[in-house]
Amino acid sequence: MTARKPSRKSEPAAPAAELPLAEEPIAATLSSPTAGPPAKKRAPKKAAATGAAAAAPKRAKKAAAPPKPRSAGSQELRPATPLHDADRGRLLAGEHHDPHGLLGAHQVGDGVEIRVLRPFARSVTVLAKGLRAPLHSDGDGLFSGVLPLPSVPEYRLLVAYEDNEIEVHDPYRFLPALGELDLHLIREGRHEELWTALGARPMEHQGVAGTRFTVWAPNARGVRVCGDFNYWDGTGFPMRSLGSSGVWELFLPGTGEGALYKFDICRPDGSHTMRSDPMARHTEVPPATASVVTAAHHEWRDQEWMAKRGSVPVHEAPFSVYEVHLPSWRPGLSYRQLAEQLPAYVKELGFTHVELMPVSEHPFGGSWGYQVTGFYAPTSRMGSPDDFRFLVDALHRAGIGVIMDWVPAHFPRDDWALAEFDGRPLYEHEDPRRAAHPDWGTLEFDYGRAEVRNFLVANATYWCEQFHIDGLRVDAVASMLYLDYSREDGQWSPNEFGGRENLDAVSFLQEMNATVYRRNPGVVTIAEESTAWEGVTRATDHGGLGFGLKWNMGWMHDSLVYVSKEPVHRKYHHNEMTFSMVYAYSENYVLPISHDEVVHGKQALVSKMPGDWWQQRANHRAYLGFMWAHPGKQLLFMGQEFAQGAEWSEGHGPDWWLLDPAYEASGDHRGVRELVGDLNKVYGATPALWQRDTRPEGFAWVDGGAAEDNVFAFLRHDAKGAPLLAVSNFSPVVRHDYRLGVPEGPRLWAEVLNTDEARYGGSDVRNEEPLKPEDVPSHGRPSSVSLTLPPLATVWFKPA
Structure with missing residues (x-):
């Protein structure tokens, strides 16, 4: 849906009756009658003054x-x-x-x-x-x-x-520092730049520098601003209500950047609650919870990246993602220190994008950022908002896109944050059955309320516009779409048509996607959606949710089940690896091996594999080769690029010591990392592997039924028809003279990647000479090639 862009000229002019202060000695003194001392009052909490x-x-x-x-x-x-x-x-x-x-x-x-x-x-x-x-x-x-x-x-x-x-x-x-257009758009739930109207904004108003404080609290009997500038006693700083908008406003002259603040809200029952600003753009470092007045000063240098990022649709472009938990990638690094190390590492490995687990402020580090209290503030654990901008800028200048996990599905119940913000359910649904999330002990947003929907839609575009984020991976979409998600009979009520679909959430997701794509060319939205909901990546004007990509949770689950089996048993699970092609083109997919698959007893990717250490690494490499060739984009979580054997822990992050040459087995891990770099290198240079990811004509089975051999062979084609042949042998035996049918045309097929190469840690069984097609019919094709399949390996061939 389209909304008018709010005017930036929303500040009223100073009254004509006001005169400038004279730069001259005071000429007169008016007297006041003598008065007694003011009534005694409890002293405010001591704090450092900033204004x-x-x-x-x-x-x-x-x-x-x-x-x-x-x-x-x-x-x-x-x-x-x-x-x-x-x-x-x-x-x-x-x-x-x-x-x-x-x-x-x-x-x-x-x-x-x-x-x-x-x-x-x-x-x-x-x-x-x-x-x-x-x-x-x-x-x-x-x-x-x-x-x-x-x-x-x-x-x-x-x-x-x-x-x-x-x-x-x-x-x-001072007159109100918020214009009528802003208030109108807030009432309508159509303020696409909500962060310019609500929150704490340093500004000059009526010729005086200060900060405008605004907050949406329609159920409050009164609101006051308190902070380190008034010793956390807001008695002398009550805010005014701006009519039916539910917005409260106060301009504080002399208060500027760096000031700490909260809102003292008088609830409908007369009690008071001290709340952080829902629209805060900066916060104290947790566990402290105050909001911080801030403004952006970073000078962007990624103009070249921003100008070209939308030149090719993402589903027709290479898209290989390295998923990162910033606080634990290299623990202790700030955003600016990460900017010195992360772009170089990701570029060396050849990934096109990084995906950052949630960076929005959150009180509990153990939630990994998925229980957000500061939706508009990058976590202060690693620096300021401008420091985070510096990191994004550095990644862009290295040619790497930035995707951010975004969590609009729920929020925690902390009594200083959003829960019953003004004394009544506000951001959460008023029906307790709709408000409480049964799995995580959190609260779900009321997607049917215009102002709440506006809060989230504006937040999505805020990250794209203010931080140059290139994509939003939306967490837990399935929990938003279904009224009965994780609920038993009697714990939920159907929608107006008697169904289980959350129609308010559907409408919200459609509006969010349409708004983000309209305002931010080149940005992609990605759904983590684990069900068979139809049309997740279909355009909103065709009834879809409007996402650009969707995580393929089915492929992830099925393929991991297959590779976790002993090779002798894999023939009974062959369809686990082929079933994904039945629905591969129903959505635009990402193949995710994410953080969720390497924690909580699920084991690291290499540790899921059967056999001894050599076989585990060989399976790991073969699986990655199969994954990179399969239709869909790729995502790999940090640590899995060098076959870390331990589960990930947010406390210490990847086991980088495994790559230290002083470690006896470091070559085993460096070899896997070298393979990942080569996979990305060949992938990026081969349009057949990404140009037709979402089109059936970009894929063809050569042999998808070789269950007894544990072999999968298929072709990928680019827009001009140029092929790549991918063959995976998930058996620990070498298969000589293995015949596969190939398309007519190419005179020779050369091996361009082999996960069994010695430099990767393999046995170095290779097809050193190009394969010449023979007039021997095979697999429904008039010609074929005879090749050698290495044990537990994936091999790619291209026309020589």
Whole structure:
């Protein structure tokens, strides 16, 4: 669906009545009647201040009386009209929807009434052009007075505490810093650049530098901003409600980048909850949970990559993916240190892309990033958002695309994050049966709510546009699509048509895909979807979900079942390796050997293989050769490229020591890594292996029924018909004079890759001379070749 792009000119102009502050000595002083000390109040939590313009000092041990009034000729500061008890109570309790209507400067008759809320202050003085006016203390941190002025001036506040005084702008003299178009799009759920409207945004507003804070909390009775700039006491910083949008806003002059903050939300029942910003673009390093004011400053140098990345559709291009868990790839490295090592390593191995397990902020490292609390913030564990941009930039300049795992299926229940954010179900579904995820103890999003859908759709395009991400692999799509996912009878209710499909989730996924593809040419979305849902990679205008690619979980499961069997038993499971071709063109597939297959007792890829160590490595190499030749794109998780024998652990990552020449068996592992590099090299140079991945005419069986031999032979063809012959022998015996039918045309077939080569750790059984076709019919073809099949190996041939 198409939505209008919000205007960037959404900030209102300063009122005409405001005048610039004079750069001259104060000419007059208005007096205030003597007042007693403000009411005692519990001291706020101590924290380091970051913004002097909004800072609050330590609480005085004993409140002191304000200075005695001084005469100012015939002019006197008149008392302000007292606040109604209800307004005063709501304001002090953080429950008022319009604090700007009570605080700040307002024209009243022939004067200007100014009211300020500054807890723990001894006195507050108004400073303006030719004016210095101490305000009357009304108790509880409230100060007020009426200035005998014809219009509201531009003014500042001099706030005195026991041991210091500060001069600041009054946040409550500013108009809303969010425009009507932004609010309209938020109400409609169509703000495609939501991150420009919500959250903390450093900016200049009415000529003053500061930060605009905005948050969507429609059920809140009141919202206040608290942070290290006010000692985590938001009493003096209530936000205003911007009508029916559910958005609360406050511009804080003088608060800038690096400030820590949260929102103090008054729930419908009157209780308070302290929440991190759902739209935070930066966070504290976990386990700390505060949000951080930030802005992007990285200067991109990947213009060449960005200009060409969409020149060839991804399903017609080489696509070989190295999956990485950044915190454990080389533990302890920052984003910038990773930028020095990861691009070079991936480029040497020949992968076209990296896929990063979730980088969005998450509190528990053991979730690997799949339980997200900061959907708009790269995890701070390895650096700042600009540091992450630096890493993406470095990968692009090395010619490597970046895919990111994205997790819109659920979120954790942490009481400082999204769960019942404003006191009621907001991001989660209001029906507990729809809200609770039965497998992970988390909550599912309410995809039918326009603002929640907008939050997620904008988040998808945010990563692509603000971080130049080239693809989103969407996690756990199946759990989103089915109302009865992991639920028993009675634990779910059908949709309006009586079915089990989550129609809201379907609509959301379609909108997300359509929006991402429209706004970001060259980006690909990839579904991790484990069922037979029809049309996952079909275009949305043809009723599909609109993904570009889908993980082929069926191929992964079936092929691993086959190779885990002893060779003598594999003939009984032959169809496990051939069944994938029955449905290979029903979707656009990726063949994934991901992190999920090498953890939690599933063993590393090489350890799944039967036999002794030599046979395990040979099976591993043969399997990779089969995988790279099979229709579909490839994905391999880190550590499997050098046949790591141990399961992956996020605590220590890959066993890099296995590649150390000082290790006696390091050659076994370096050989497998060299094979992966050669697989990618030949793959990238051979269009037959990727150009027609999604077209039946790009594949043909030569022999898919040689179960007794444990042999699979097939042809791949590029768009011009040029073939590649792939033959896999999953038996530990050499097969001499093995005859296979070949297409007419090529006079010679040369071996271009053999997983049994000695440099890979194999027995070096090879077809050193090109194979010459003979007029011997075989496999339904008039000519054939006789070749030697190495044991537990895959061999590729191309016309010489």
